[in-house]
Amino acid sequence: MHPDERGLWPDGIEAVAPSFKRRFSGVVATVIGVVPAQAKHVAIRALGPLPASVPQITWRDFRLGSWRRPRGRRWRIWHARRDTEMIFGMLLRDVLRQPWKLVFTSAAQKRHGPFLRFLISQMDRIIATSPQAASYLDRPATVVVHGVDTERYHPAPDRALAWKATGLPGRYGIGVFGRVRHQKGQDLFVEAMAELLPRHPDWTAVVIGLSTPTEQPFLAALKARIASAGLTDRILILGEQPIAKMPEWFRCLSIGVIPARWEGFGLVPIEAMASGTPVVAARSGAAPDLVKEGETGHLVPVDDQAALTAAIARLMALDEQAREGVGRAARAHVLAEFSIEREAQKINAVYEDIWRGD
Structure with missing residues (x-):
């Protein structure tokens, strides 16, 4: 009007x-x-x-x-x-x-x-x-x-069905969101997936975000590392997605990862948690004030590959019911505070x- x-x-x-x-x-x-x-x-x-x-x-x-x-x-x-x-x-x-x-x-x-x-x-x-x-x-x-808009970002009625609707392989999804560049730490995520995905055949990883011409060398390095790990069909770089589709991506994932080396604030942790998705986040930006360690996910030191991989592994090792319980706690935390x-x-x-x- x-x-x-x-x-x-x-x-x-x-x-x-x-x-x-x-x-x-x-x-x-x-x-x-x-x-x-x-x-x-x-x-x-x-x-x-x-x-x-x-x-x-x-x-x-x-x-x-x-x-x-x-x-x-x-x-x-x-x-x-x-x-x-x-x-x-x-x-x-x-x-x-x-x-x-x-x-x-x-x-x-x-x-x-x-x-x-x-x-x-x-x-x-x-x-x-x-x-x-x-x-x-x-x-x-x-x-x-x-x-965060908790009506727009909300859990899927059936997360497994939401993941299946993407058409991507596997039973569970794990992903990282944000502009593809060194600051956001997608290289740390890919390295963690190179170690963990061979142990978890039901999981598929996605990298979602814009990659500008100046960041092509970083993107090329990610693709080369994925290829060297033999995981081109399980670590998928999906590029920038339509704004309207972003809440759907948050709620179909079983784990959201935020490995940023630096952030101003960083909305992704609360967008993921509002969607009932447990998170693993580096202690950058406002993440230490947003994520409740051990309750809504895990916090790790910035640029610490071993700690990031270990924290992701803990969530991946949970059975589906336990992981959904973490997601429910995450959603309740956002509703109460953010x-x-x-x-x-x-x-x-x-x-x-x-x-x-x-």
């Missing part, structure tokens, strides 16, 4: 969440998940190439209405999550003198470079996705931990604080 038909734009929309990147990423996943939840309580719309399930405004309507103040408020909120979006927000506020307040969410668990620090200094309010991320900022931030509704409520509270300060 056109925004004007809802009577929202230009006077009714209170906040805009830009998402300028076309490729699927953690930031895109965040916008897809949280904006619909926020929209239940504030008049927020996303701006950018996103699925139809996300409440959105077109660029045409944005241009026509961005000069107007929202009904009953002095400012609209521009909620950026990338440097380009911060720059665009500054153009709206400082160059065009439009009525915007700028919010930025920082997930990085490292000190930002000089230019990004400058951009952050120009924001009206900062949100950090974890206490660790907040500690690297030069100014106070409100900590709002990411959540729902998208909780994240949306806390972000909206930041907006309300800005509006109260008019």
Whole structure:
């Protein structure tokens, strides 16, 4: 439905969440998940190439209405999550003198470079996705931990049937998600599978994620290692998958592996756990705060091949009923601590604080 038909734009929309990147990423996943939840309580719309399930405004309507103040408020909120979006927000506020307040969410668990620090200094309010991320900022931030849409990410009624529906071999699936590059640790996953799959003939491994031209040498090395292990039919590199299909992949797997050497936050652990899938995660990003060791899966040191392989082996060695029990605990943990509704409520509270300060 056109925004004007809802009577929202230009006077009714209170906040805009830009998402300028076309490729699927953690930031895109965040916008897809949280904006619909926020929209239940504030008049927020996303701006950018996103699925139809996300409440959105077109660029045409944005241009026509961005000069107007929202009904009953002095400012609209521009909620950026990338440097380009911060720059665009500054153009709206400082160059065009439009009525915007700028919010930025920082997930990085490292000190930002000089230019990004400058951009952050120009924001009206900062949100950090974890206490660790907040500690690297030069100014106070409100900590709002990411959540996941537990209706979109949910367990399969029958995991074995869900795996069979993929058409892939084996009885059980184990997988790693994320852009295929050294940072994400797919090489560690492949090495673990080279050791473990010969002992577990019912299992098939999948690697899902985008591989850009600059990362082709890393991808080629993965394929060479798989071939040398004689496992080309059991370790499958599936490439980037449609955004709409990602929840199906999470719930058909019996184990999710997150071996990243570095992460800003990392949504994959809670997306997997919400899907009732036990996880093995490296202690990077927010994983130590998301995964309950021995209850929802296992945590291992970063870049520790032996520890990663051993933790995966423990979950693979469980019988199906015991492994599903871990998955149920994982789902319950996410429902209690990391729902998208909780994240949306806390972000909206930041907006309300800005509006109260008019």
